[in-house]
Amino acid sequence: MTTTTSAFSAFALEPFPTITPGDDLATVITDVLTAQPTKLQDGDVIVVASKVVSIAEERFVELAEVVPGPAALELSARTGKPAEIVELILAESTEHFVAGDRGPIIARHHLGYQLTSAGIDRAGTNGAWLLPKDPDASARSLRDAITASCGATVAVVIADSDGRADRQGATVISIGAAGIAPLRATEHTEPEARTKRQEETLTDLVAAAGLILGQRGRGAPVAVLRGISYEASDAGVASMLHHAP
Template sequence: MGGASDAALASWHALGLRYGTAYVYPKSALAAGDKAAFHALAASCSTTGYAWTASDSPDEVVAKAARLRFPLMVKPVDGSGSKGVTHVARCDDLPAAVACARSYSASRSVIAEEFVQSRPLAMGGEAASPLLVGQTRAPLRATLVLPSAEHRGATASWAVMETSNQSLAAQKKTAAATSSFSVFALEPFPELQPDDDLVGAITDVLARTGAELEDGDIVVVASKVVSIAEKRYIDLASVTVGPEALELSAKTGKPASIVQLILDHSVAHFLATEKGPIIAQHRLGYQLTSAGIDRAGTEGAWLLPVDPDASARALRDALITHTSAEIAVVIADSDGRADRRGATCISIGAAGLAPLRITEHTEPAGRAKRQEETFTDMVAAAAGIVLGQRGRGAPVAVLRGINFTPSDEGVASMIHRGR
């Protein structure tokens, strides 16, 4: 049984008594409203969940929530329905959201949780909206023992009695095979200026061309337009050039100010040949030609987004809000390889799809083989066929028909650390 507001609680109770249903008010209703108890339940099941923090101190919850991965859902710990719940996309909006949540909390306690897209979980029956794995529906069933003690102000003791179907961990690993897909560019696309609304530009092109996003689409966006929208411009006149940059500039022929930016935004580098290009290990962990620095005419340069995965999540959330289509987003960057000429496209940010695809099969001799594929890089490369044409002005492409595993792990989760 379910309802949309607290006003329905008494009706649930009356109906439960009349028809002998298992729903009991107020104990189960209060238990269902305890967010901390839910997280305790998830932990007891060894279920990989999302990060969260809770406190009755507004300053503490704001400080700890600021270290979580945005966007967040901020809500009363002991709330019910949607009262006091705020979707927070920026750190600056946290204090107001926390104040709102506290005003609806009897205990004056607030919880901030990382927002996870497309992972509904139903307890006590088959999920009405099953967890999606690519385009394969795999419902999870579970039977719970609810707390028998009065719940308000007490810590719940939850126990999972029975689960069936695939585990969440197993479901994350695989997606249905892809036999074919299509890709198209959003064009003509306007030339963005710093602080322009990238999402607005995308939805405007969709409207003007009559195109529509569909559930399961992957929207691939060139990193440069994300950097432009996020005002990542650097005036080369403001760059102080050091001796190492001057030496590398002489070897490669690259402007000394650009070389200095490469050094400033990387932790290591090497030359692919005696004259370059410069292959740099970016501070974010990516190995990129020129540390991802993109020239902006003769007087400036564009840096990578501060957090490409966060940028992808923000784009994904905004596009879902505007189009109502459950889509994923990949931020792609052109990149050269040290062993060959030319450039390809790789992913530097992702939201809504797992960055790695795991494939498994058994050989005729019986030996099992398992392989991890950099799935978002393959998606970026496929989009690069239409994106990677200089001067064309098509920084956004849509891939349709690719099966994938929903995830917000992001590209950063597959980067080798400690190098």
């Protein structure tokens, strides 16, 4: 049985500089950590907003270079979304459906995630950010660099802001992880002496650091969680998806 967490603490890495395309995100994170009064400890989990990972990895697309096809034009007319954005959604996904009369568009990204708009984030009126090419690999790279620099054995979770098909508003889910098992199993014995076992998406629970990360740039893009009980693993978020990449 996996030990559950009875209490934990969390803090944002602030002030955090603006990330620009091509930046070494791991170095930026370690520089901010060095300036923090609280230092990393073994077992800490660093939660990173996917947006800054996408920016550092130069996942930008100019909308002027996107040519919408007939399917995108039809879906754009139905939902009111720009046809270029809809074309990107279709290009980045394997299937989709429209929740409600005019959206949102819920799409299964080719990496296996089911996300609003295939995880595409508008960048003003002229561009868009795609998800990191391989979020689990991005998480491993960040974990290795941060561990080497700071000397503490840590885990990294990449979190993405996402809407849900059944409700308004946005939540936060994990799309990449390193050093932490994405699932945990808990057991308890009921009065009838039956043992019930439940798997939980632990990295999604950890992504609740979105309380600190905020939405659409309103908050810090990196947070540290301390006191989380977890098993070390590099299986990654992809390992728990029903639809493999």
